[in-house]
Amino acid sequence: MAAMDGADDILIIGGGPVGLYGAYLAGLHRLRVRIVERLERLGGQAEYLFPDKPVYDVGGIPAITGRGLVEQLKQQAFQYPLKLALGETAWRLERGTDLWVVETDRRRYPARCVIITAGIGEFTPRRLDNPAVDRWEGRGVHYVVDRLAAFDDRRVLVVGGGNSAADWAMALIPRARSVTMIHRRNEFQCHADSLAKLRAAPNVTMIPNAALDACLGEDRVTAAQIRRLDRDAVETVPVDEVIVAIGLIPQPGPLAEWGLVMVGAEIQVDARMATNLPMVYAAGDIVHYPGKVKLIATGFGEVATAVESARQALKAMGITRE
Ligand SMILES: Cc1cc2nc3c(=O)[nH]c(=O)nc-3n(C[C@H](O)[C@H](O)[C@H](O)COP(=O)(O)OP(=O)(O)OC[C@H]3O[C@@H](n4cnc5c(N)ncnc54)[C@H](O)[C@@H]3O)c2cc1C
Numbered sequence: 391m392a393a394m395d396g397a398d399d400i401l402i403i404g405g406g407p408v409g410l411y412g413a414y415l416a417g418l419h420r421l422r423v424r425i426v427e428r429l430e431r432l433g434g435q436a437e438y439l440f441p442d443k444p445v446y447d448v449g450g451i452p453a454i455t456g457r458g459l460v461e462q463l464k465q466q467a468f469q470y471p472l473k474l475a476l477g478e479t480a481w482r483l484e485r486g487t488d489l490w491v492v493e494t495d496r497r498r499y500p501a502r503c504v505i506i507t508a509g510i511g512e513f514t515p516r517r518l519d520n521p522a523v524d525r526w527e528g529r530g531v532h533y534v535v536d537r538l539a540a541f542d543d544r545r546v547l548v549v550g551g552g553n554s555a556a557d558w559a560m561a562l563i564p565r566a567r568s569v570t571m572i573h574r575r576n577e578f579q580c581h582a583d584s585l586a587k588l589r590a591a592p593n594v595t596m597i598p599n600a601a602l603d604a605c606l607g608e609d610r611v612t613a614a615q616i617r618r619l620d621r622d623a624v625e626t627v628p629v630d631e632v633i634v635a636i637g638l639i640p641q642p643g644p645l646a647e648w649g650l651v652m653v654g655a656e657i658q659v660d661a662r663m664a665t666n667l668p669m670v671y672a673a674g675d676i677v678h679y680p681g682k683v684k685l686i687a688t689g690f691g692e693v694a695t696a697v698e699s700a701r702q703a704l705k706a707m708g709i710t711r712e
Contacts, residue, residue: 396500397422397489397500397501397502398422398423398424398473398499398500398501398502399416399421399422399423399501399502399503399700399704399709399711400412400416400421400422400423400424400501400502400503400504400505400697400700401423401424401425401426401490401492401499401501401503401504401505402416402423402424402425402426402504402505402506402507403426403480403492403504403505403506403507403508403645404425404426404427404434404506404507404508404509404674404676405425405426405427405429405432405433405434405474405476405507406432406433406434406435406436406437406507406509406674406675407433407434407435407436407459407460407463407674407686407689407690408434408507408509408673408674408675408686408689408690408692408693409425409427409432409434409505409507409674409693410425410432410433410460410463410464410466410467411463411466411467411689411690411693411694412505412507412673412693412696412697413425413467413470413472414463414466414467414469414470415693415694415697416470416697416700416701417467417469417470417471417472418470419697419701419711420470420711420712421700421701421704421711422471422473422711423470423471423472423473424472424473424474424475424499424501425472425473425474425475426475426478426479426480426492426494426499427474427475427476427477427478428477428478428479428480429476429477430476430477431476432460432464432474432476433456433457433460433463433464434460434509435456435509435510435513435638435675436456436457436459436460436686437456437457437460438513438534439456439513439515439534439638440455440456440535440554440557441455441456441457441460441536442455442456442457442535442536442537442538442539442561443455443456443535443538443557443558443561444557444560444561445459445686447685447686447687448686448687448690449687459686475494475496475497475499478494478495478496478497479494479495479643479644480492480493480494480508480644480645481493481494481495481644482644482648483504483645483648483667483670485667486500488502489501489502490502490503490504490669490670492504502669502704502707502709503669503670503671503700503703503704504669504670504671505670505671505672505673505693505696505697505700506645506650506657506665506670506671506672506673506676507672507673507674507676507689507693508642508643508645508674508676509674509675509676510638510639510640510641510655510675510676511640511641511642511643511645511655511676512641512643513534513638514638514639514641515533515534515634515636515637515638515639516636516637516638516639517533517634518549518602518634518636520602520603520604522603522604522605523602523604523605523632523634526605526607526610526611526632529607529609529610529611530605530607530610530611530629530630530631530632531605531611531632531634532631532632532633532634533634535558535633538561538562538565539565540631541562541565541566541631542565542566543565543566543567544566544567544630544631545566545567545568545570545628545629545630545631546562546566546568546569546570546629546630546631546632546633547569547570547571547572547602547614547616547627547629547631547632547633548562548569548570548571548572548632548633548635549572549573549602549632549633549634549635549636550571550573550634550635550636550637551571551573551574551575551577551578551579551580551598552579552580552635552636552637553579553580553581553584554635554637555571555573555580555633555635555636556571556578556580556581556584556585556588557580557584558633558635559571559588559594560584560587560588563587563588563591563593563594566593567593568593568594568595569588569591569593569594569595570594570595570597570627570629571588571594571595571596571597572597572598572600572601572602572616573597573598573599573600574599574600574601574619575598575599576598576599577598578596578598597616597618599618599619599620600616600617600618600619601616601617601619602614602615602616602617602632602634603615603616603617603624605632606626610630611629611630611631611632612628612629612630613626613627613628613629614626614627614629614632640654640655640656640675641655642655642656642657642676645657648667649666649667650665650666650667650670650672651665651666652678653678654678656676656677656678656682657672657676657677657678658677658678658679659671659672659673659677659678659679659692660679661679661695662695662696662699663677663692663693663695663696663699664699669700669703671696671699671700672696673689673692673693673695673696674689674692674693675689677692
């Protein structure tokens with residue numbers, strides 16, 4: 391009974407944008423909520439991987455930086471009492487008699503429902519695994535960008551053809567002296583509007599069918615060797631900075647051992663965002679279902695469903711906070 395008294399109604403694993411929004415929604419129902427987050431700060435990928443990049447595709451907010459969005463989410467969530475366990479990784483999930491127990495590095499937290507919003511787990515950028523490029527990391531080569539001002543008036547090469555790469559290139563248009571964007575494939579895969587804007591920008595050069603062979607320089611990068619894959623030619627382009635944005639490697643970490651049905655690194659959920667474990671739900675980048683799109687906006691919708699499912703389940707147990 392002591393454990394029951396101290397138990398959270400909902401324990402959220404992962405304090406990224408989706409976990410934060412879930413905490414707010416649970417607070418709206420006056421449910422007792424805790425977030426367990428392995429890092430020292432809340433905000434997930436938006437806080438750690440693109441704090442300075444504009445986000446254009448969250449409903450009702452035409453443009454906001456990653457960190458700006460996290461600040462707004464925190465403000466929204468902290469309208470209600472919210473317990474935090476920062477710098478604690480959820481290592482184990484065990485079923486007690488009526489409760490789940492989430493074990494972290496420091497403590498064991500009993501909870502009636504668990505919502506997993508663990509995103510891509512650790513933030514591991516996909517690397518080129520080319521020593522001729524990677525040895526320049528910290529000396530012109532960037533796998534993570536935390537301050538766009540560092541690129542002011544620089545000649546920047548962006549490697550990648552997806553939305554993240556395009557977003558970086560777009561954010562650099564008003565700042566960088568020049569932006570060259572290369573992609574291995576025939577076509578860039580980013581939003582059509584980003585493509586049109588990049589093509590129209592006078593300081594941007596887009597090169598499809600191209601790969602980065604090597605960076606050149608003495609102490610820092612001063613040029614890049616770019617291989618044209620369609621004609622097997624190599625050209626040397628002067629650049630000061632190289633941003634490699636070819637995606638992230640999902641690493642679910644400990645939760646892969648919790649008996650959840652997984653599809654690759656993702657947790658399978660149904661339309662209620664329920665996992666195969668009772669009273670355990672999931673939302674955001676970590677989930678798998680047909681048609682899943684990895685966006686903040688979709689994660690917000692999923693966690694709204696997950697919180698509602700948890701609320702209904704709690705109500706069926708006779709737990710309401712009205
Ligand atoms: C460069 C870049 C640009 C992007 N731009 C956009 C954009 O413009 N618009 C958009 O909609 N999306 C964008 N995205 C995608 C967006 O960041 C993700 O869809 C979003 O962050 C998913 O949120 P989440 O809360 O599900 O996961 P995450 O942001 O990954 O947060 C999950 C959190 O869970 C924590 N965690 C993981 N495992 C554990 C554990 N065992 N115990 C405790 N904590 C744990 C992690 O530390 C992390 O803080 C971008 C992504 C990148 C990399």
